[in-house]
Amino acid sequence: MAIVIVRTLIVYLTLLVIMRLMGKRQLGEMELSEFIVAALIADMAAHPLQDIGIPMINGLVPVLVLFCCEVLISGLSMKSIALRSLLFGRPSILIEKGRIRQNELRKNRFTLDELMQQLRNQSVTDISQVEYAILETDGRLNVLLYPDKQPMSPSVLGISLPCGAYPVLVINNGRVLGQNLRLMGKNERWLASELKKRGCTSARSVFCMSLDREGRIYFAPMEDK
Amino acid sequence: MKREICAAALLLLLIAASLLSLNHVENLTDELLLLLSQSESALEKQNNELALEYWSKAFELWENSYSYTHIFIRHQEIDSTAEDFYSLKETILQGEAKSAAAAYGQLSYRLECIALMEKPSLGSVF
Numbered sequence: 001m002a003i004v005i006v007r008t009l010i011v012y013l014t015l016l017v018i019m020r021l022m023g024k025r026q027l028g029e030m031e032l033s034e035f036i037v038a039a040l041i042a043d044m045a046a047h048p049l050q051d052i053g054i055p056m057i058n059g060l061v062p063v064l065v066l067f068c069c070e071v072l073i074s075g076l077s078m079k080s081i082a083l084r085s086l087l088f089g090r091p092s093i094l095i096e097k098g099r100i101r102q103n104e105l106r107k108n109r110f111t112l113d114e115l116m117q118q119l120r121n122q123s124v125t126d127i128s129q130v131e132y133a134i135l136e137t138d139g140r141l142n143v144l145l146y147p148d149k150q151p152m153s154p155s156v157l158g159i160s161l162p163c164g165a166y167p168v169l170v171i172n173n174g175r176v177l178g179q180n181l182r183l184m185g186k187n188e189r190w191l192a193s194e195l196k197k198r199g200c201t202s203a204r205s206v207f208c209m210s211l212d213r214e215g216r217i218y219f220a221p222m223e224d225k
Numbered sequence: 226m227k228r229e230i231c232a233a234a235l236l237l238l239l240i241a242a243s244l245l246s247l248n249h250v251e252n253l254t255d256e257l258l259l260l261l262s263q264s265e266s267a268l269e270k271q272n273n274e275l276a277l278e279y280w281s282k283a284f285e286l287w288e289n290s291y292s293y294t295h296i297f298i299r300h301q302e303i304d305s306t307a308e309d310f311y312s313l314k315e316t317i318l319q320g321e322a323k324s325a326a327a328a329y330g331q332l333s334y335r336l337e338c339i340a341l342m343e344k345p346s347l348g349s350v351f
Contacts, residue, residue, distance in 0.1 A: 021228075053300040061239060068236040075229035 011045045037070045088137045095133035165212035174204040254340040265329045269322045
């Protein structure tokens with residue numbers, strides 16, 4: 001049993017490192033090769049855990065090889081458009097200028113029911129409002145409505161709004177994030193005075209505090225446990 | 226680009242390590258097979274002591290490769306090979322060359338299979 005525990009820890013840490021090195025794309029929407037790698041890696045790494053008679057190396061080496069292949073292929077596909085379209089395909093336009101391209105639906109084995117479902121997922125119930133619907137290479141459907149059907153924006157109404165400021169956390173669960181504080185051009189003394197204004201003596205009693213470039217502060221004290 | 230270079234280097238390293246491992250297992254099995262054939266020849270000449278001596282050398286060589294075999298070879302294969310070694314020893318002690326031939330053959334075949342399984346070929350890949 002001890003062997004199983006040790007092997008599980010080794011495999012877990014290895015997978016953690018490998019997936020971290022592969023990057024954020026693996027965690028988000030995946031392309032075909034990335035999906036294959038993710039599925040295979042999990043399965044292969046598990047074999048030595050199920051049977052301790054199988055050497056650990058039989059689980060780890062395939063994971064490393066897949067990792068190398070994935071990094072090389074994704075790196076090469078970034079440099080070559082031809083390779084990218086060969087491996088990942090091209091987006092397909094399913095609705096163009098309001099007209100359903102039935103040939104494209106058939107080519108992608110996408111039924112009308114699935115198309116309607118995907119549109120409903122994006123809160124579009126009336127297909128006549130759709131100018132373009134594009135099926136991306138990772139399987140997502142992106143929808144562009146006709147301009148007169150799109151949600152209003154302030155610019156359309158001729159209203160100008162001040163630029164938004166991106167808020168940054170300066171206290172996270174009682175811990176002061178010094179780097180973020182300095183990024184906002186503030187220091188610990190400023191922080192202490194702001195906390196005092198809000199009746200707090202220490203950052204430990206603060207759950208969340210964020211600050212943006214406009215000086216707006218969001219403050220949430222720690223709740224009693 | 227750095228990541229791709231590291232990945233390519235790692236892949237080449239893995240391939241190189243696998244070739245080294247293959248070379249090592251072939252050398253190991255060649256040595257073992259040589260000792261076993263010498264043991265068999267000695268037994269055929271009714272020299273039980275010499276046969277047993279060669280057997281002991283082969284078994285010691287196998288045991289000394291413990292670190293390598295337990296990392297790279299399936300444990301079931303290792304256990305089966307150890308069993309064959311002991312079966313062979315039993316037949317050597319009985320001193321009968323004809324019945325020992327099968328035991329020698331079995332052990333030799335198992336050792337050859339271990340090397341063959343590591344070698345990339347159509348049969349081993351598919």
